Amino acid sequence: MEAVSGRGWRFSREHPQYNPDDPKEELMSLLYKDFRDRLFAQVLRLTNNDRQWTEDVVQETFIRAWQHSDDLNREPGMLRGWLLTVARRIVIDGWRNRSVRPREVELESPDTAETSDETDRTLAAMVVADALRHLDHKHQSVVFETYFAGRTVREAAIILGLPEGTVKSRLYNAMRTLRRALGELGSR
Structure with a gap:
């Protein structure tokens, strides 16, 4: 493997390496x-x-x-x-x-203003829905009760008939799985 040195880095065809002696x-x-x-x-x-x-x-x-x-x-x-x-x-x-830069001014005519659409919101909902499919039913129900229905862990535990600790651990595991799934979806 051929290597070239310069400015504290040793360059090879694969990647530079830090040279602590510089x-x-x-x-x-x-x-x-x-x-x-x-x-x-x-x-x-x-x-x-x-x-x-x-x-x-x-x-x-x-x-x-x-x-x-x-x-x-x-x-x-x-x-x-x-x-x-x-x-x-x-x-x-x-x-x-x-x-020195020219001042930015607001548009005077609302006709030329950009209208907001729901594309970003719809796309985000689709991505989250796809990520939720990676969860099993018991984790989906905990996420639904706490995040979508807006209930506390205690309220979700009562509705689901589970101990609060179980709801907390399922919620923790579900969020960890969702983060991983969203990270994989985002890298596509």
Whole structure:
């Protein structure tokens, strides 16, 4: 198997492998472990709690740290300051870009507005109905009573003539089976 090395990764025809001996990779692991949570919290405040934008900013900050890893001062206080400064500048650039972008306006004519249809809701119902078929009758009845009829575990136990613990365990097992079935259906 032919392999090519580069930037801390060893590439083969099958997949890249992490090279822990590369100082860049070691630094990035340290930065991520020691600074990611604090950096995320700081940036989250700067982005007005926009979690997606915050994730993007933190990721871009770490990419820039990786690109400049040879030049970075390895002292923790200096690294933290560098990361926060870079992240702040990325956020400022983002705010500037947003302010330059044309404002979005509402449609004035309802004739051109998109009408909602029930396609998504119908499709979701079909997927859930298909997943429910993976359950046996005793699990289906527990799911129906608690989720579809909106009853508590106690009420479902009385209606089904079962102990509450049995209803809870069947419900747990049914939900686990449904999650697995929905995951399989979603991957098709």
